[in-house]
Amino acid sequence: MSKLWGGRFTKQTDQLVEEYTASILFDKELAEEDIQGSLAHVTMLGKCGILPAEDVEKIKDGLLKVQGIIRRGEMEFSVSNEDIHMNIEKALLDEIGPVGGKLHTGRSRNDQVATDMHLYLRKRVVEFVGFLQKLQEALLTQAANNLDTIVPGYTHLQRAQPILFAHHLMAYVSMFQRDIERLQDSYKRINVLPLGAGALAGTTFPIDRHFVAEQLGFDRPYENSLDAVSDRDFILEFLSNASMIMMHLSRFCEELVLWSSTEFTFVELDDAFCTGSSIMPQKKNPDVAELVRGKTGRVYGNLMGLLTVLKSLPLAYNKDMQEDKEGMFDTVKTLQGALQLFAPMVATMKVNKERMRQAVNQDFSNATDIADYLVNKGLPFRQAHEVIGKTVLYCIQNGKYLLDLSLEEFRQFSELFGDDIYAVLQPEQVVNARNVYGGTNAGQVQGAIDRAHGELEKT
Ligand code: ARG
Secondary structure (H helix, E strand, O other): OOOOOHHHOOOOOOHHHHHHHOOHHHHHHHHHHHHHHHHHHHHHHHHOOOOOHHHHHHHHHHHHHHHHHHHOOOOOOOHHHOOHHHHHHHHHHHHHHHHHHHOOOOOOHHHHHHHHHHHHHHHHHHHHHHHHHHHHHHHHHHHHOOOOOEEEEEEOOEEEEEEEHHHHHHHHHHHHHHHHHHHHHHHHHHOEEOOOOOOOOOOOOOOOHHHHHHHHOOOEEOOOHHHHHHOOHHHHHHHHHHHHHHHHHHHHHHHHHHHOOOOOOOEEOOHHHOEOOOOOOOOOEOHHHHHHHHHHHHHHHHHHHHHHHHOOOOOOOOHHHHHHHHHHHHHHHHHHHHHHHHHHHHHOOEEOHHHHHHHHHOOOOOHHHHHHHHHHOOOOHHHHHHHHHHHHHHHHHOOOOHHHOOHHHHHHHOOOOOOOHHHHHOHHHHHHOOOOOOOOOHHHHHHHHHHHHHHHHHO
8 A cells, every 4th residue: 555655765664664663553542633633724724825715625524524434433444554643644535535635734743643642631631530529529428427437547557546437538538639630730731732833843834823722722832843742741741640540549449458358347348349259259359449459550650651761852753752652541541440430439338337436446546645634734745655655555464445444543654644534535535636627526527528529519
């Protein structure tokens, strides 16, 4: 088959080279964006008097026909046409004849492919913000239902201080809020138009880049034509934001896996989100959570991969940059899969409130509060810490928890202890005493839930 760029060549391309250099097998994903960009480009060529109106109409009709063929799944993409841009141009020529060859006036594949990627990621960013908000809603519902559920809070995975389960869930709402804000912020760098940069230096035709930008809904054209065709920062930024989202999901997954183990039994994931074992009949495995945790690796890998591709690339376009696509598509697919499953998995999760409460009864997570109690009675905190350390050691040696101690036992460690110590030690009291902005007191957590709802309603 003859090449669109065949004029300068005297030989056919080697078959293996053709396969090696082609990107059509993966960049066909950009078909819709490629046609969208071409429609805007050819409209501009007409408006600027570069092409006559009748040619513009023929090309537009032809592009819409090709779009129909692709949408119906009838397009035969071919490796010998290398990539999506030339496959579509070839199909256009087949539809409308040589006039189709006027479409590429004042344009290069270099500014074309960059435009396609901007259009593609722009959609994905909006989609991912939507997914994250769905997840926040699921978390907010669970949080509202668990404003009275007390659970051990951990540091070093050792019981530290009791908290509301709602408070724990709201930490994730905050993380996903930052993810949303990062995506939204990246939009302003994605929403810039490369088209019109030509191969690297601009074009001799009197094009109107601002008109194309406006038609495609971009905020503005790129300032510098070399930068326009060389920039892949916006993809890296997306891969980095995706990595951070996966990292957050993965931390959550780790907790879900732990919490649903028999050792914790804090939550039970719905049957629909678990799978069984082919040999052990009793098993119900949190596979979704494990896989999301596992797939975080490939998302990080895609980021590192592209960072490494771009390192040391001279300006402007280099074929290396074709390597920007597979990792990006893979990250998009991986993130879509994870986020789609996560919201319903969280929404259907059963919370074992009794078991969480029981866990709090059998630990020393109220120890800080007795130290604070002694501080309130006038003892310097450092001394109070020492006293309670000794008290806890005594408990451990005698198989007791702090609430099991008699007042006499308490008073062996400090004369300052009085009857009022028992109220201070109740987990409800311990939780509610942390009545600071951002703390685990029920009123504070309710405030956080209200504010998060407010953020959601803004969009
Ligand atoms: N398939 C190419 C890519 O993805 C399109 C740009 C090709 N430009 C070129 N001059 N070879 O990067």
